[in-house]
Amino acid sequence: MFNFVHKCRKKSPWIVHFDAGACNGCDIEVLACLTPVYDVERFGIINVGNPKHADVLVVTGTCNRRNARVLRNLYEQMPEPRAVVAVGACALSGGIFHECYNVLKGVDGILPVDVYVPGCAPRPEAIAEGVLMAMERVEQRSREPHSQMQAEPAEREERR
């Protein structure tokens, strides 16, 4: 029974995409996933554009002090189980903006990231795979309830 539920979760990752101020390179690749060429709907992935319906938060771009709050707000509105996928160099580490005074050097300073999809910009195939892997990670996490990934983001922020 649980296996079936997990299977269903893996086969139906709905995403909400948050652009934290990217150059739009990654965003175009995210949108490319929806086109007939890549057609992520065949994996059950739907861009629902609403955290209340979403399972996966896909973040592109450099997180900064202004939009960290928005990101947290969105994450808070997503029902469990939920996952975060950081897409592109900027989301991973700040990318070429790493040294800027206002940049928070990656999404994982704010939210617990499950999957990092590197690239500038990553290929659509990579993004789709990242989303699918995120659901795997969720399943793993549910089997080991007190994993590292559950650590409070604020705490992790302090550690940095």
Next chain:
Amino acid sequence: MQFMDVASLIRSVSPGALIGILVLLPALSGLLVFAVRLNAARVGIVIVTAWVVTGASLTLFLWGALEQRSLLFTPPPVGGVSWDLLILLGDGALLLIFCILGAARRSPQIFALALLQAGGFLWLEAGMKPPHAHAAPLAADWLAIIMTLIVSIIGMIIATYALPYMRDHEAHHQIHVSRKPRFFLFLLLFLGAMNGLLLADNLLWLASFWELTTLCSFMLIRHDGTEEARRNADRALWMNLLGGVAMIAGILLLAARGEPLSVRQVLADSAGGAAAQTALLLPMACFCLAGFTKSAQMPFQSWLLGAMVAPTPVSALLHSSTMVKAGVYLIVRFAPAFHNTYLSDVVAFVGGFSFVAGALLAIGKTNAKAVLAYSTISNLGLIIACVGLNTPLAMTGAVMLIIFHSISKGMLFMATGVVEQHMQTRDIEEMQGLVNTMPLTTSLMVIGILSMLLPPFGVLIAKLVALEASVELPALLILLILGSTMTVVFWTKWTGRLLSSAPSTPRWGIERLHSMYLIPLLLLTSGAVIFSLLVVPVLTQLVIPAVTQYYEAIRPTAAQIPPMGEVLQFPWLPFALTLTAAVLIPLWIMRARRPQVRDVYLCGEQVSGLPTVTFRAAGEEKTELLISGYYFESWVGEETHRRWMTAVGVALCILLFGTASLWK
């Protein structure tokens, strides 16, 4: 054994005494309240009157149920003076008052109409020597008994509710010299007059009670004494006087044909063949016009809209049990006389048109009382459309609508009044999120609203009967279909405003209300619910016998009610229980396992932990979210439609007389 005792006890009660209590007691109590100006005495008198009148109407009801026959009653003369003469003098005094009012208010319409009516009256009495009605002047058949029951119970509940309301009303408006004695005088007199009107068989008595309700409504509408109240009261007066003139004209026409002035005999004569019926059409058209003015059908709708300036108990009374129902009752009463004529079709279209027009205009209103007023016009239109269809099935729908509409509408007005006293507003937009501040009142209000439009509530079932009956007249059917969907629109929008609220954990607390606010509200809400649950017995035991009884007496061939199997056999009770379960199960689950509450989605800019929905706007500024409803002003605004609607209404009234006099 016990039951037999009660039955024989009820049978032994003199029905005449009951009628006396129903008609005279409210009037006497009113005078008493006016004379004794003590607060406590007033509360006591009103409550005692309410109980006694309710008891009397229930006893009359049981009497009717046991005896299974109509009651005919001639009141004994008082001190050697016959009641005929007393009523005559009373009517003369009323017309005099109207003339004086017209002169005092410098209103040529009122003066002219009152004079016209007085002239007609004098001509009738002096010039014509009307054939003496041999029948008893008062008659109570099953229909009249049911109507009396509704009027007495709902009316008295509203009168009780008016006690705390008027106290708060005068406190808010800082009225130091209390005008409550006058208010309650006319309120109680109104109820007595209404009962008299329902039970009268003599047409002159009927006309006198009719005028008395006009006077009472005029006094109650202008009660607050503001310029607006006076203006609107004047309008209500002249429109209703127009109806009075139509009524006198109808009576004159009847007298000119040598008809006895008795409702029962006129109806019996109308069944005497096609020629006899045709001869009666013109007076019937007059009575219909009188009914239209009183129940605010389309060209005359403005007086009822204007009447909402009155204190809310008055509105509740005007809209639910008295006044507007008097107009409908008159048309219901005379319906068999114009059975199967073109006149009847025109009546149906007047009603159908008001049904659609009222519902359409209600969509554009933000004032709660205006929405309720248009909804009343709309529902009365539906009732009149049913009467115009003039089949027993349609009549059944009409009587059901009268019953259920009275209950729900009275309740809704009272709830609006409670909100008004607590929040000082009638605006639907300002009632946004009322469910958080006044959960109990709002819940009752929502039940009241839903009882107007959803199955398995009675109004909807009546509407079903009306729709099923109207397939006889396809053009009318279209009107009814459009009207009933528009009805859903404005009620749903209003309920949406009430429920619209900021995120909150489910709470179970309720606000405190004055018991004389709470008990009337609870009584009528539970009445709406219980009668809806018992819709099949209500239909088979009350409504259908009422319709068959009075139809049968007049048109035995037309009196067969089609089996109505589909409506009656529908499992309403299991259906209602399933829906109740669907409401209760999630509540129960929520109580057992509290879900987490989250803010609404505002693109991630929401601010948590505030009582209002707030977001960060430009410059990080915390901004409260403001939402208002759609009212489609440009589309359904009153101004956009007033002219052509009035024109259509007037045209229909002209057509009414055209068909009555020419197109037979």
Next chain:
Amino acid sequence: MEVERILLALAALLFAPIVGGALTGADRKLTARMQKRIGPPLMQPFYDAVKLFSKQRLIVNGFQSVSVSVYLASMALSLVLLVLGMDLLVLLFVLALGSVALILGGFSVKSPYSQIGSQREVLQLLAYEPLLVLMVVAIYLKTGSFSASSVMSLRQPLIYSLPLFIVTMILVMAIKLHKSPMDISGSHHAHQELVRGIYTEFSGPQMGLIEIAHWYELVFLLGFIALFWHTNLLCGALLALGCYFAVIVIDNITARMTWRWMLRVTWLFGIGASLLNLFLLYGIAGR
């Protein structure tokens, strides 16, 4: 007899979501094919629903749960009433009850998206309700009774005499299933300005219940269409599926329109077509 009817009702309750879900899956697959995509597996709606039920329960206020529950109950009830051959007018009002419940659920949340969605859903109700009632009246004029079972006693299928009502039914379906160009109150895809309209604030298990209610609704609508060809079960099913296919095609070749346009089309064209059909049937041929 009584037992049989209960079993029939239970079967409808049990199998309708399965059929409805599968049809929704087919809809998504077909839509994908029309857009030259591969599309999700046929079972996708079931995966989605199970996932939604396995999610955390987040609400904005308590009334949402009540609204969803009443919505589901009335959708299921209307299907049961249809299967049992009850009064069609009652059935329409039960359907309306469900819509009103969902609308109130949308209204109960002070959110711009869900409120605008609800306002528009009210307008959708205003658009399709007259068409449905007219359809029932047309059936009455044919059979002399409002009960669905009376259709079964006709010798000729209704479609011979009421063909234009199939057209209005396609209009109704487009609105009720939130398909373009009538997906103005919320749709199965996210919109730019409305997110998911009336559904925006329902999440997790509540959304799952709404999905199941949609499946009941779909089966109900298809069953209603099948009434038009009751003599042959296969023809009835094909007619219903044909209408569904037409709705899917229209969904894929049109863009969303405004509510004003929707009201104009449904009231002028839809009611016009209904009246024309009735007129041709009774005005010319005589009753």
